[in-house]
Amino acid sequence: MIETSNLVAILGMAVATLACRIGGYFLFRAFRPTPFLRAMLGYVPGTLFVGYVAPALAAGGIKEWVGAAATLLTVRLSGNIALGIAAGTASAWLAWLMR
Numbered sequence: 505m506i507e508t509s510n511l512v513a514i515l516g517m518a519v520a521t522l523a524c525r526i527g528g529y530f531l532f533r534a535f536r537p538t539p540f541l542r543a544m545l546g547y548v549p550g551t552l553f554v555g556y557v558a559p560a561l562a563a564g565g566i567k568e569w570v571g572a573a574a575t576l577l578t579v580r581l582s583g584n585i586a587l588g589i590a591a592g593t594a595s596a597w598l599a600w601l602m603r
Contacts, residue, residue, distance in 0.1 A: 567603075571596030 537545065561568055575592030579585055 567596045567599040570599040 557572065561572055571592040574595035575588045578591035579588030582588065
């Protein structure tokens, strides 16, 4: 059974995420970014992803590194990010099972 506090936390995070996305749409309707700013903002998703992954790799063990290597290799060979994430997750899971 789910606890009320967990449900409230999940709903709160969903509302906060939605507010951030909607706020971005309203901001860019009122403000037209320059080509330079648009190009700069194009790099934000990648830097955020690295910001999440780097600490996990620094603190992680073999399964994290196996997963990261499988992800990079799969994305490099296929060009498909979703496939790379799936391969990395499966590889990390298999490395965890092999321990």
